[in-house]
Amino acid sequence: MLATAPVDDEVRLHILRELIASGAAPRVRETGAALGLSESDAVAAYERLAVNRVIVLKPGTRDVLMAAPLSAVPTPHVVRMADGQSHYGNCVWDALGVIAMRGMDGDVETVCADCRSPLRLTVRNGALAPSNAVVHFAVPAARWWENIVFT
Amino acid sequence: MLLFRSEEHVRQWCEARGLSEGAVFTPEQMWAVAKPWHGRRLERDWRRFTLDEAEAVFENAGLTGPFWKFPRS
Numbered sequence A: 001m002l003a004t005a006p007v008d009d010e011v012r013l014h015i016l017r018e019l020i021a022s023g024a025a026p027r028v029r030e031t032g033a034a035l036g037l038s039e040s041d042a043v044a045a046y047e048r049l050a051v052n053r054v055i056v057l058k059p060g061t062r063d064v065l066m067a068a069p070l071s072a073v074p075t076p077h078v079v080r081m082a083d084g085q086s087h088y089g090n091c092v093w094d095a096l097g098v099i100a101m102r103g104m105d106g107d108v109e110t111v112c113a114d115c116r117s118p119l120r121l122t123v124r125n126g127a128l129a130p131s132n133a134v135v136h137f138a139v140p141a142a143r144w145w146e147n148i149v150f151t
Numbered sequence B: 001m002l003l004f005r006s007e008e009h010v011r012q013w014c015e016a017r018g019l020s021e022g023a024v025f026t027p028e029q030m031w032a033v034a035k036p037w038h039g040r041r042l043e044r045d046w047r048r049f050t051l052d053e054a055e056a057v058f059e060n061a062g063l064t065g066p067f068w069k070f071p072r073s
Helices: A006-022 A028-035 A039-051 A092-102 A141-146 B007-017 B027-038 B051-060
Strands: A064-067 A078-081 A086-088 A106-111 A118-124 A134-137 B002-004 B023-025
Touching: A006 A028, A006 A039, A006 A064, A028 A039, A078 A092, A092 A106, A092 A118, A092 B027, A118 B027, A134 B007, A134 B027, B002 B007, B027 B051
Parallel strands: none
Antiparallel strands: A078 A086, A078 A106, A106 A118, A134 B002, A134 B023
């Protein structure tokens, strides 16, 4: 873990809010300009957030891949909110987390990982509607961060 | 982690990839984890859970045992 700076919360919130509003993660320079930060301060904040596993960057870049629970790239886990917005979750856990984070009704549309048939999870008034689906974690918690894209 | 139609589909998926079956649980349990894990991410004072707090979230959702423990190093 790296020591956090007060600006890290601002940068984290800016990334999440932009992802919610537009579906695209802001680049370092855009975040710096929006928050009145120098580019070097914005770079440092992105790097602290990545080291502290608050965001995941695309390999070899400072572009956001994941800002949990949101994905900055399309995934098979689409979240459709009651306000008409749609988002991508990194996995089913995160897709449900998007609904929890946004605090409104929503549906997760995904597919069975085995047969690719459509599956839907529905949250209304804070409760998950009954589902016959099952969740599978292939990797135990102790090894999640060896490859966070495959758990 | 992935969603499947049934446990039979989990078995087929694991067999096709030569993987051992990991942990299988219900979407309700996943929702019980997702709410505390991600529900406050848009709050300014959100902080990552400590390992103990994270394991308590799993335990409260009925996800117990070595699979759900983080290493202390």
